[in-house]
Amino acid sequence: MNPKGFIRKTKQRELILSVLRSTKSHPTADWIYQEVRKQMPNISLGTVYRNLKTLTEMGEILELSYGSTYSRFDGNAKMHYHFVCEHCGKVYDLDLPVNEAIDTQIEKQYGVSVSQHRLEFYGACRECISGAKSEAAAVT
Secondary structure (H helix, E strand, O other): OOOOOOOOOOHHHHHHHHHHHOOOOOOEHHHHHHHHHOOOOOOOHHHHHHHHHHHHHHOOOEEEOOOOOOOEEEOOOOOOEEEEEOOOOOEEEEOOOOOOHHHHHHHHHHOOOOOOOOOEEEEOOHHHHHHHHHHHHHHO
């Protein structure tokens, strides 16, 4: 950061953001690193991690942590919900309107101020359901 509090643009940060926004897969930092290296071979993993942290702090991307040892990143920083497959680990954006009424309900009931909320749904994705049905049919 410079003295006025502005974060300067860097080629590395712009490329990381571009790579992240080009996918809907909610990738890990390691995946982003491998993709960025295709265009910028000398970039370090540490630089990718630092820039992901900065982009998250700037509100340009979302960091999604699901209790695992690594985070996933989302190039869509607008409020939205996710579905997490408990079988294969894929994370999907859900095209549903954000329920802002729940924020008001929480504020009234608990006397707090809600700035945002995050909601994830967990279960089995279509591919895993299809795979389970295929396996069951093969057994019978």
